[in-house]
Amino acid sequence: MVEGSRLLRFTKMHGAGNDFIVLDLRHGAAPPSPDLCRAMADRHRGVGCDQILTVEAPRETGSVAAYRIWNSDGSPSGQCGNGARCVAAWLWREGAVKGKSFQLDSPGRSHHVERLDGGNWRISMGVPEFDPARIPLLGFDGPRDPYVIATGGSILGFGAVSMGNPHAVLEVQDLDAADVAGTGAQLQALDAFPESANIGFAQVQARDSIRLRVFERGVGETLACGSGACAAVAVLVRRGLVDRAVTVHLPGGDLHIDWPADDAPVAMAGPAAFVFEGEWLHD
């Protein structure tokens, strides 16, 4: 070990290809600085990941733990669906939970978590919030669908919702032809999204099946976005284009989304995989 430096133990995980560094901060250690997040997330000079997940002491009575989310650019987020499944699997492997279901706190919500067969987990992701003030999306006094905004010489129509983090959802006819990076970055930069947003591009295949790519806030396009899958299904259900149980096919794998009623929480089910354990040497 280099004199004056410390080792930070971590677990590398992924959920449908959305990859994470998981840090155990349950005993009160400070979260990584934005600089440290960027260094660890760097795919050439660091470990590489889309998000860093810090597992912390529970916030709510009855919860097993809490987690916070840090994007690869160091910015915080209020939610990460794939991360929630990975934190649940990590806590299970640590022996920190007794039964197959338990309660887990994200920054803004508390989630019922359930262990399924085959390394899959179901997370109750909360009730989607369509009020633009809650997303936040400025310039509209109430929910609309679509929101229509002129930007960069084109007019874009999209749905918008908060799943604990902000999402815009564009419906496309051909997902392979969608300019995910270009349009994603253009929408994220709008003043109307003061906290930016995750931009989803959804192609409806059938009433129970969609394809989705997501240009994530603080990262860029990822192989999967769990909260983005919930957001896309919520928007498309309200448009009457899909049923309330939908398989979402993302570049990195499939997620199963159920939204039983408008005022009910969205349930998301999918995999969580361990990749390796490591130690990060830092000053």
Ligand SMILES: N[C@@H](CCC[C@H](N)C(=O)O)C(=O)O
């Ligand atoms: N990949 C995530 C979402 C992570 C946070 C997002 N980039 C944000 O800034 O809100 C997921 O699986 O939900």
